[in-house]
Amino acid sequence: MTTINLHSQVSGLSDGPGLLLSNSLSTTVNMWNPLLPALEKHFKVVRYDTRGHGKSPAPAAPYSFDDLVNDAFAVMDQHGLETASIMGCSLGSMTALGMGLSRPERIERIVCTAARADSPAPFKQSWDDRIAVLDKNDISALWEGSLANWLTPAFREAQPDSVEQLRNDFLLTNPEGFRGCAAALKGLDYLKDLGTMKVPVLFVAGSEDKGAAPQTMQEMADATLDGKFALVPECGHIVAVNNTSGLESAISDFLGLS
Numbered sequence: 505m506t507t508i509n510l511h512s513q514v515s516g517l518s519d520g521p522g523l524l525l526s527n528s529l530s531t532t533v534n535m536w537n538p539l540l541p542a543l544e545k546h547f548k549v550v551r552y553d554t555r556g557h558g559k560s561p562a563p564a565a566p567y568s569f570d571d572l573v574n575d576a577f578a579v580m581d582q583h584g585l586e587t588a589s590i591m592g593c594s595l596g597s598m599t600a601l602g603m604g605l606s607r608p609e610r611i612e613r614i615v616c617t618a619a620r621a622d623s624p625a626p627f628k629q630s631w632d633d634r635i636a637v638l639d640k641n642d643i644s645a646l647w648e649g650s651l652a653n654w655l656t657p658a659f660r661e662a663q664p665d666s667v668e669q670l671r672n673d674f675l676l677t678n679p680e681g682f683r684g685c686a687a688a689l690k691g692l693d694y695l696k697d698l699g700t701m702k703v704p705v706l707f708v709a710g711s712e713d714k715g716a717a718p719q720t721m722q723e724m725a726d727a728t729l730d731g732k733f734a735l736v737p738e739c740g741h742i743v744a745v746n747n748t749s750g751l752e753s754a755i756s757d758f759l760g761l762s
């Protein structure tokens with residue numbers, strides 16, 4: 505498997521325990537900005553742009569979760585993290601699950617926000633529909649559809665600067681990167697393995713998220729050997745942005761932030 509050099513940033517305690525942050529589809533390292541102050545007091549925080557996103561290169565599609573997992577371990581290696589906890593959002597959460605399943609000895613804890621673990625037919629179809637749009641348009645054609653589930657209407661109204669930041673980063677998504685990640689998402693198949701997961705996992709759902717609905721995530725937690733579930737109220741898919749303090753409360757005990 506070819507290792508590619510992804511864009512990453514490091515902050516927080518240089519000698520602290522590692523925490524790797526993995527972004528969702530069509531976002532960048534910036535999606536974690538609101539949560540950083542709470543994390544940097546306790547961890548060496550390493551965040552990276554998934555391949556095809558932000559400032560990272562976009563190899564030719566398709567990608568698999570094995571590729572994304574390999575990329576993430578390469579980022580850990582690059583920053584001298586033999587072990588780390590991982591927090592993801594959606595695509596990044598699924599990558600975190602793949603890391604925990606494949607090399608549990610390197611992963612302390614996993615926080616999955618806005619995650620799914622399988623790819624039923626309507627989910628697969630939604631990726632084919634988006635790729636069909638992308639065949640005829642540039643990436644901006646997908647923005648409004650994503651935003652509708654990413655952030656609650658109240659947040660969008662109250663925080664236009666946050667929406668603008670997400671939009672700017674969305675437009676950095678390389679179309680090849682989007683296609684590659686969509687292929688990985690269509691092939692997502694971790695649900696059957698969650699019962700053998702050796703790493704503790706906290707699943708955090710936004711109350712209004714339709715793509716990774718609370719019920720789906722509760723079921724994932726139930727299926728996971730050492731799985732827990734938390735609900736963040738008044739919140740869509742991009743939990744770290746939409747309800748930062750709610751996410752902070754949800755992860756506080758699990759990651760030892762208090």
Ligand SMILES: O=C(O)CC1=CCC(=O)O1
Pocket residue numbers: 527528529530593594595596649650653689715741
């Ligand atoms: O972007 C979306 O609409 C939902 C999503 C699926 C995978 C991911 O990272 O976000």
